[in-house]
Amino acid sequence: MDLSVGLTPAPSGSTTAPGVVPPVPATGPPQQSAAPNGGAPHGLNTNPSNSNPSLASDVTITERYMSDSSWLANLCLDLAKSNWEEWSFLLKVKTDRLGFSKWLKGTLPQPDPVVHPKVHNIWETNDCSLCRFIFEHISKSDYNAISHLPTSHLIFAEL
Numbered sequence: 001m002d003l004s005v006g007l008t009p010a011p012s013g014s015t016t017a018p019g020v021v022p023p024v025p026a027t028g029p030p031q032q033s034a035a036p037n038g039g040a041p042h043g044l045n046t047n048p049s050n051s052n053p054s055l056a057s058d059v060t061i062t063e064r065y066m067s068d069s070s071w072l073a074n075l076c077l078d079l080a081k082s083n084w085e086e087w088s089f090l091l092k093v094k095t096d097r098l099g100f101s102k103w104l105k106g107t108l109p110q111p112d113p114v115v116h117p118k119v120h121n122i123w124e125t126n127d128c129s130l131c132r133f134i135f136e137h138i139s140k141s142d143y144n145a146i147s148h149l150p151t152s153h154l155i156f157a158e159l
Contacts, residue, residue, distance in 0.1 A: 061108075061111075061119050061122045061123055062122070063122050064098065064100070064126055064129070065129050066094075066100055066126075066129045066130045066132070067098075067129075071090070071137065075137065076138060077137060077138040077142055077159065078138075078139040078142065079139075079141075079142060079159075084159070087137070088156075088159075091104070091134070091137075091156070092104070100126065100129075100152075103126060103127050103130050103152050104130065104152055104153060104156055105153065106151070106153030106154075106157070108123070110123055110124070110127075110151070130152040131151070131155060134156065134159075135147070138159070142159060145158070146158045146159060
């Protein structure tokens with residue numbers, strides 16, 4: 001499995017393109033990426049105690065929570081009301097801003113739990129957070145139609 005797409009910025013002074021975690025030599029120790037200012041990467045809700053060091057051809061996935069108090073209180077997806085365009089647009093904007101777009105699009109593969117158990121656990125926690133956010137903003141009938149699906153990407157695709 002190749003997870004070489006980076007989620008964390010390169011250290012300051014690096015010649016690596018922003019957002020790409022450079023590969024770690026197979027003989028070298030794992031490296032952990034940090035934001036240039038020492039804080040969390042821009043636009044991500046992170047919990048540094050749950051981040052994993054990058055491994056060869058792997059990325060650092062940081063635990064984050066999909067939460068946004070600016071979501072329109074009266075915007076609940078209801079296919080019977082034909083409000084998919086407005087709802088899906090807002091969800092895409094929010095996931096982009098909060099660092100969940102790769103889960104929503106399905107472009108960040110789920111890590112193998114045997115090979116990368118910690119990264120797998122964080123991936124699942126993040127996906128679960130996005131799933132619950134979606135569930136909170138859809139109608140009961142839409143929830144009943146998609147609640148059995150295992151990932152946020154499959155849920156979004158089905159909606």
